[in-house]
Amino acid sequence: MIRLTKIYAISGLFFLINLNHLNAQVVQSTSATGHIFAEIIPVFSAREIAQLNFGRFSPGPQGGKIVLSPQSTISVLGSVFIGTGSHNAASYYVTGDEDASFSISLPSGPVILNHTASAKTMAIEEWYSVPAPGTGTGVLQNGFQVVNVGATLKVGTLEDNPVGIYTGTYTITFDFN
Amino acid sequence: MRQIGKFLTIAVVMFAFSASAFAQLTASATASAVIIAPLSIAKDVDLHFGTAWRGAALGTVVLTPAGARSATGGVTLSALAPVATVASFTISGEPTRAITITLPAADVTITDGANNMIVNTFVSNPAGGTYTLTGPTTVLTVGATLNVAANQPSGTYSGSFNVSVNYN
Secondary structure, rough: EEEEEHHHHHHHHHHHHHHHHHHHHHHEEEEEEEEEEEEEEEOOEEEEEEEOOOOOOOEEEEEEEEEEEEOOEEEEEEEEOOOOOEEEEEEEEEOOOOOEEEEOOOOOEEEEEEOOOOOEEEEEEEEEOOOOOEEEEEEEEEHEHHHHHEEEEOOOOOOOOOOOOOOOOOOOOOEEE | HHHHHHHHHHHHHHHHHHHHHHHOOOOOOOOOOOOOOOOEEEEEEEEEEEEEEEOOOOOEEEOOOOOOOEEEEEEEEEOOOOOEOOOOOOEEEOOOOOOEEEEOOOOOOOOOOOOEEEEEEEEOOOOOEEEEOOOOEEEEEEEEEEEEEEOOOOOOEEEEEEEEEOOO
C-alpha cells in the first residue's frame, strides 16, 4: 500500500512540469500596436475661363502704361490711346471642398509679351487679383470661387512697339492649404 | 487486476535503480541550460499613407516597407503635408534564434468620424513569417495598401494594427 502512494505522487509531478512548459511558450509571444493615418483631400482644380486681354490701343510719342484692373476697368498713364474693341481681366474658376481656403500667388517679376511679327516686346510690370494674392485669401464658398486677375502693361513708343499683336504667357498659382 | 499488474512492474524498476546506487559507481554528466533573451517588439514610427487627392473612381495608395508610395485608380498622390511614413518596430531577442513575425491578416478599418477606409495587404521587411534573428535588435518596417472609395470624403483618417512576434 505504501508503494502505490509513491507512484501516484510521481505521476502528479509530471503533470506540473508539462503545465510549466506550456506557460513558458505563451510568454514568448509579444506584440506591438502601430497607428495608421491617411489624409484625403478633395480634387482641387483651377481653369482659365477668360484670358487677360488689354484690348486695342495706340502708342503715343513717349509711351506709357495701361492699367487693367481685376474688375476689367481700363485706364492709361502717359501717351497711350485706347482704341475700340474689347478688353478684359483674366478669370479663373477654382473648385474644391466647400469652405476650403487656398492661397494665390501672382507672377513675381515682369512677364514679356512678344510681337508676333518682330522681335519687339512689351512687359507686364504689375499684377493684381481679387481676392488679393496671399496665403489663404481665397475661400471656396459653395465649393468654388472665381479669381479675377488684372495687370499693368508698359507700352513703349511706336518705334519700340510697332503695330501688331503681342502675346505671352504667365503662371498664376493656387495652393490648397 | 491489470492496473495492479502495471504498478508492480514500476516497483521492480525502482528497485533496480536502488541497486545501482548501492554499487557506489560514479559517472559525470554535463548539465546544460540555455538562457535566451526575452523576445519583445516595440513601435517606433506609425504608418502614415501621407496625403492623397480623392478621385471620382476608387483607387489605392500602396506604401512599400522601403517607403515608396504609389497610387492606382482614381487616387492621385499629393506631396502636401502630412507626408507618408512607413511603420517601424524594433524587435529585441536572442541572436540566431528563429522567430515568427505575424502581420495583420484581416482588413483594418481606419476612420474619420462616420467615414472609413480599409487598410490591408500588410507587408514588412523582414517579411512576415519565419525569420532568424541576426543581432540583439532587428528593425521591422511595415507598409500596407490603403483602399480609397470613389469620392471618399476628405479628412484625416486613423486606426491601429498589431504586429506580433514569437520564438519558434
